[in-house]
Amino acid sequence: MSRRIDLLRLDYIFSVMVPMLIAIYLNNLNPLKHIDILVGFAMLAVTGNTWNDVIDMKDPTEIDTLERVKGYHPKEIFTIGFVSFILGITLLIRTCVVHPINGLFLLIIVVMVLLYCKWLKPIPIVNHVFLGASHVIFPYLMIKVDAGVPMMSQVEWLLMLSFFTFAITGQFVHEVIDGDSLRKYLSLRQCQIVIWTSSIISLVLGVWAFIFLEQFYFLPFVFLPIGTLYTFRHPTESTRGVKDIGILIGNFLLVYFVCLIILQMVEVI
Numbered sequence: 455m456s457r458r459i460d461l462l463r464l465d466y467i468f469s470v471m472v473p474m475l476i477a478i479y480l481n482n483l484n485p486l487k488h489i490d491i492l493v494g495f496a497m498l499a500v501t502g503n504t505w506n507d508v509i510d511m512k513d514p515t516e517i518d519t520l521e522r523v524k525g526y527h528p529k530e531i532f533t534i535g536f537v538s539f540i541l542g543i544t545l546l547i548r549t550c551v552v553h554p555i556n557g558l559f560l561l562i563i564v565v566m567v568l569l570y571c572k573w574l575k576p577i578p579i580v581n582h583v584f585l586g587a588s589h590v591i592f593p594y595l596m597i598k599v600d601a602g603v604p605m606m607s608q609v610e611w612l613l614m615l616s617f618f619t620f621a622i623t624g625q626f627v628h629e630v631i632d633g634d635s636l637r638k639y640l641s642l643r644q645c646q647i648v649i650w651t652s653s654i655i656s657l658v659l660g661v662w663a664f665i666f667l668e669q670f671y672f673l674p675f676v677f678l679p680i681g682t683l684y685t686f687r688h689p690t691e692s693t694r695g696v697k698d699i700g701i702l703i704g705n706f707l708l709v710y711f712v713c714l715i716i717l718q719m720v721e722v723i
Contacts, residue, residue, distance in 0.1 A: 460522055461534060463503040468704040469621060470499045473590045473614065475711035477597040480610060485715055488600055490545040495593055497542030502567050504535035509571055518632075549600045556596045563588045578636040579648065582625040590618045609666045616659035616675055623652040623682055624700045631697045642689035649686045653679040671714055671723075678703070 474492055478485050485492065508528045510519040523531055543560075550557035566588040574581045594614055598605060606614070629636035630645050637645060660675040685696055717723045 461504065461507075461526070461531065462500050463507075463522075464500075465701050465705060466503060467496050467499045468701075468708040470495045470589045470593055472704065472707050472711060473594040473617060474597050475708070475715060476613065476617065477594045479711055479714050479718060480613070481598065481601060481603050482718060483597070483601050483603075484719065488549075488597055490548055491593075491596060491600060494542045494545030497538040497545065498563075498567075499589075501535040501539040501542060502571070504531050504538070506571050506575075508532050508535070509575075515633075549596065553599045556599050559592045559596050559599070563592050576635050576638075578629070578639050579626075581635060582622040585625065586618050586622040590614065590621055609663055612659050612663035612666065613672070613675070616656050616663055619652050619656035619659065620675075620678055623649060623656060623679065624704070626652065627682065627685075627700060628697050630691060631694060633691075637691070642691065646686050646689045650683060653682045653686075657683075674707075674710070 471492065474488075474495065475485075477483070478488065507519050507523055508531050510516040511523050511528060511531070514520070546556075546560055550560055566584045570581055570585050570588070574584055591614065595606075626636055626645070626649050628634070630642075630649070636648065640648065657676070657679040660672075660679065664672050664676055714723070
């Protein structure tokens with residue numbers, strides 16, 4: 455039987471947490487005032503991961519999923535996701551009641567994730583545009599609405615879109631390595647073009663945002679896409695190590711922004 459904690463796939467939670475932490479840092483917010491949103495989305499991330507596994511465990515080619523859920527029945531994995539869904543939604547009720555627009559954003563997020571899990575996952579590019587928007591753009595906006603700060607500035611849009619394209623680029627890389635939808639429909643050369651295009655967009659937006667922000671703390675955003683460009687300088691299926699490195703970098707960013715927010719709270723920066 456697999457380790458219980460592995461079922462939650464907590465190492466993927468950074469994908470929804472980092473955008474919200476960026477919103478908190480850029481707008482100089484107190485994260486404790488939005489802790490229900492942060493934890494609520496962490497719970498919903500677990501829901502998405504587990505329910506996605508319920509679908510994938512029916513596919514004999516999903517070796518990683520089958521190994522992770524070995525010894526469990528689909529209804530048991532579904533129950534984990536259902537409990538985390540109820541807890542997450544309950545934590546998000548407060549902001550949805552106070553700010554009805556956040557209720558609309560939350561509904562859009564849930565619908566987009568369900569569409570991805572049920573129907574859009576096999577459709578290359580479109581699948582991760584939906585997933586990226588639900589994980590990056592709308593949680594970011596919900597933090598801003600909850601804080602009552604003015605909506606997106608030009609610099610924020612640049613930075614958020616840079617992270618959005620970086621996030622979906624990472625998913626494209628995963629699909630090439632795992633042989634999922636992108637690799638099933640496109641040749642290695644075409645996959646390389648898709649990954650290079652999204653990486654260059656992320657790089658250009660990141661440089662532009664860094665110039666406008668004038669904060670050296672965002673310098674890493676300039677360099678992140680370069681690693682992907684180098685890895686896929688030739689058409690290649692790459693190795694599973696590249697996928698693991700991407701997940702680790704995402705978690706490094708999570709710790710990085712937690713550190714920046716703490717420094718901001720104690721008025722060091």
